[in-house]
Amino acid sequence: MSRRVGLYWFTNDLRVHDNLLLSHATQEADELLCLYCYPCITPFLSHYAQVSQLGQGRQRFIKDALLCLDNSLHSLGQRLTVVNLSPLPALQHAIEQIGVTHLYINASAGVDEQRAVEIIKRQNPHLIVTQKETCTLFTQEQLPFTLRELPNTFTQFRKQVDSLEVSHPRDKVQVMPCEVTYHSESTLSFSSSNRARSFIGGERAGLAHCHRYFSSTFASEYKQTRNELDGMNASTKFSPWLAHGNISPRMVYAMLKRYERDNQANESTYWIYFELLWREYFYWYARKYREALFRFGGIKGQRPLTSYYAHRFQQWKKGETPFPIVNACMHQLNETGYMSNRGRQLVASCLVHELGLDWRYGAAYFESQLIDYDVASNWGNWQYLAGVGADPRGTRQFNLEKQTQMYDPYMEFIDRWKGRCAGAHLDSVDMVDWPIVMDSNGNA
Missing domain, CATH: 1.10.579.10 (DNA Cyclobutane Dipyrimidine Photolyase, subunit A, domain 3)
Incomplete structure (x- = not known):
């Protein structure tokens, strides 16, 4: 039997806890390359944002998260390879150089990621591609409607999914396949900044923040304080770590349920779940509408009476x-x-x-x-x-x-x-x- 060479393309799932896709890869592949494509300024983003690089705050958070993930992988005999290439050429180069047989990729909401996977499948018909939702409360199979039938409003969506069971988060990955030797001229080295700041990227910092938040009484007061303009404790501040997949929404939900058991459920604690559902809705919304997410007329095709000054x-x-x-x-x-x-x-x-x-x-x-x-x-x-x-x-x-x-x-x-x-x-x-x-x- 030929060896199964896996390529795990990390996107916004930068963690080893509660990562079903990573667990699947470790069980299936004999060798594994863990790859991350550093975000670049696309022509679209450069045109509309009118910037030449990502903001320093965003870059620092990403580098924190990458360093944390690399440390976690290193403890399991693996490492994270970061390349300064857009996904399509990066993936194709790795597939050809190391003979990848299995590709693992989060079922991303991003249309660029979806398009890259579709092209890779066409160019490499031998490749076995596995995608799973790693950053959602529910899987697509759990939803009581098809993606095409996604409700038109959040309220309709919430009413249909509010009673769905959220799976318990999976344990941390304990064992990984051996590392694949891979060389790329576009490989990046990265390190964390020592600058003092409120948000430190990475799985360790994200889990610590969640534990700290639910060790206080902030969750019981969330609905009253969430609209404040400043202050680390006014709202949950889970969003940076959720956005990069340093923590999973299922992990947050499990901590929230534990808090409600140990303290008391109230309108504020429900509102935290309510906000997780908003995030969930927009994920499936992006999966459904794809390119329409970026159109001037949006999903309705109605061009606003605005312009550019x-x-x-x-x-x-x-x-x-x-x-x-x-x-x-x-x-x-x-x-x-x-x-x-x-x-x-x-x-x-x-x-x-x-x-x-x-x-x-x-x-x-x-x-x-x-x-x-x-x-x-x-x-x-x-x-x-x-x-x-x-x-x-x-x-x-x-x-x-x-x-x-x-x-x-x-x-x-x-x-x-x-x-x-x-x-x-x-x-x-x-x-x-x-x-x-x-x-x-x-x-x-």
Whole structure:
């Protein structure tokens, strides 16, 4: 019997706990290459975000997570190979060089990842490809509807899945196949930053944060504090580790259920599950709509009455608009790579409604900066707010002055993040600033 050479393509499943796909690979492959393709700035992202590289906060978090995973794999006799290549050429090169017979890949919500797998299958008909959902509460088989029949709204989705059983998280992988010798000119070395910050990437830090959170009483007060603009304890802050798969939603759910047993279930603890369901909905939403996730008219095909104003977009990115609360949130994002959920709603509403900008510019900039960037949640939420997604009520506009009075009445958050911008105003538009329209593939 020929040896089974496996290639595990890590994406947003950077962990060894509760990883069914990794467990499957360890049981099936005789040899294994663990590969990660470092995120690059695509033409689409460069065009809309107007950046040349990922934000420093996002890069630091990713490097933390990669180092943690590499340490975990090393303890099992494996290592993580990180390459500075886009997935398709990286995978094809590895398949050809080491004679891969089995490919393992998370059932990603990202259309680029899905497309790469489809091409790889066509180019390598001998290859056995295994995909499993590694970052969801439910598997596709558990859903009481087909992907095509995914409910049009979150409320309809929640009512159908609310009573579904969430599987208990699997134990940590204990044994792995031997490492495959692999050489690539694009291999990257990586290390963690020693800079002090609130969010440290990686499975170890993610699990520690979850244990710390559920060891307190914060979960019982979550619904009352979740809309605060700042502070590590106001909301769960699970999202960075969930986004990179450092922790699984099933692990969070198991900890939440344990907390409810040891303490008491209330509206706040349910609301944590409620937010996990929102994340779940957007995952299946992205799986269903694929390329439509990035279209100007969204899943509805209704083009918003917005456009592109170069100066206004730069004001928004730099936090130099006439709206102090928006400026403060953007300064926070640019410095830390993080922003509260309420802040995201406010700056998105400002970009679409006050500044009259194409929502894709904001979504792309978030993609480049957020340490908790998740393709489905990010683009799905932006569609929702812009009125081209799953919101049955259409566009959502927030009164920024009223929101400031509600969430920052004494301007403490605004002053902490230097949101007051003297003399800021919206300039007129010069038509020469209009860019060429590009699709999700980066084509003009």
